[in-house]
Amino acid sequence: MFSKKNNTYYICVFFFALFVLFLYGPTFTIILLSFQGPDGGLTFPLNGISTYWFEELWRGGSVVDIGSAFKRSIILGIIVMILTVVLSVAAGLAFRKKFWGSNVLFFTTVASLIVPSIVLSLGVALQFRLIDDLTKWIGSSLDISWVNDSFQTSLGMYSSGLGAQLTWTLPFGLLIMFAVFNRFDKSYEEAARDLGATPWKTFKEIVLPLIAPSIIGIALFGFTLSYDELARSSQVMGSGNTLPLELRGLTTTVTTPIIYALGTVTTFVSFTVIAISVGFYLFLKRKKGI
């Protein structure tokens, strides 16, 4: 039926190749255009070839403080990655048995993936605004000096921003854990238990090494989704913008290839992270021989 000799096969291959071109083609055009000379514009033809726009980007150029936005994004991405891995692996273990509220938690997870991001962003912003008002009210009524003198807002990258991003990355983590444990062979674990291993030891020596490749997958989702996250964090980052937020601002103001240079740099970062993760994944798979 699905033989490789009939026409349908070649049509499918052609269609797939077109799709891949559609996926990657535009990104490669901007990578190409970011290596233009100083006279380059936003479209073809290429005006010379140089690394001028990257140097411009490095100097800070006409653009806002990209360097610190970049640093902020990386740090937040790493924090989100670690929390996503730890929390979703723990929750995944819990979900292997029914527990009180497990159904509600499951539906919350799915709901969090499909709730419109702007609604969530608004909700978190409202919550932190109320927290601010409450803090100021307590500060003035109890006469707490540091609140009255220096408290501005609780909204920020590591409070509301972090939380809003977790509502996006954690569901992916948990769903990956579900997929892992649905295909998980429990006999190894039972053998360990029969031989007298404690639950912690069983987890550390048996379960963890078996699920390690999938944990790399969760880490990849955690970092990259946070690093590029825009919609949910748009209202709750406080004063320090992350890179995607700066980028969105730049789309309306910048008319030079510097924005392509920035695009090339962040795409390069993403590709590097993906390559490292895939390599690490393959390494762990091979090591365990599974």
Next chain:
Amino acid sequence: MLPYIINKSIFNMPNLFKIKPSVGLLSLPYSLVFIFFFFIPLVLTFVISFWDYNEYSIIPDLILENYRYIFENCFSFENDMCVTFKTYLSTFMFCLITWFFTLIIGFFVAYFLAFYVNSLTWQIALFLLCTIPFWTSNVIRMISWIPLLGRNGLVNDFFLSTGLTSTPQEWLLYSGFSVVLAFVHLYTLFMIVPIFNSMMRIDKSIIEAAYDSGANGFQILWNIIIPLCKPGIVIGSIFVITVVMGDFITIGIMGGQQIPSIGKIIYVEMSYLQLPAAAANAVILLFLTLLIIWIMTKMIDIRKEL
């Protein structure tokens, strides 16, 4: 019976003295994140949508003014359609068109991967090839259409040089067309993954049986593969439709900030600190989104599909 129970409880005695923490507790940190950053914010949004506000602050109250304002002039038939209805209509159109294209493309990409690629290694490699862009920046992927679709872009160059058109086409970029294109570009993956997952579960012997009984390729596709992929199609559709429903970034950037959307109304109201008004819009958007999902999930049980 009684001796059995006694016997059993004696053997279980040691367990009674051991306090065994439930494994379910491991989900506590995860749950706390969702209580604090998902559940409470949504409840607050609902509550605050009934509050009053002025230029500087939001005032606890119980009024319907925010909702009344949204539907102002919507139910009188003498005027044109009100802004709210127009915006929702335009958003629904984007949903429908995007849904159609992502479904067609996503289905056939998944079909190719699941049935025509035989080795597991190649399957994973090609699947990864489709997934990688999902892990890169959406904004970059949007602006990467500028060199292709812009006034002096490659597509217009092609049109002009072949004489297909005599002037540069303006509808290519910052238009409804480019918005849909970007949606399809960004979100087809949401269709591919669940449909591919459904297809991989299809027992190949069913297809062979049909083939041996004389069914042609189209009959197999229509009568076996598509019905068995229904759960995947529904899950993918939910993702695509909800992400388009609440979008304000893609429509903003690719529509040249000219095309309205509900997400954008909320965004603008927030920037003017009209928070209760934004909350009322958010409640309506959320309600409609949930309604659509509810209708779609009537068709399947999501939990079985993971």
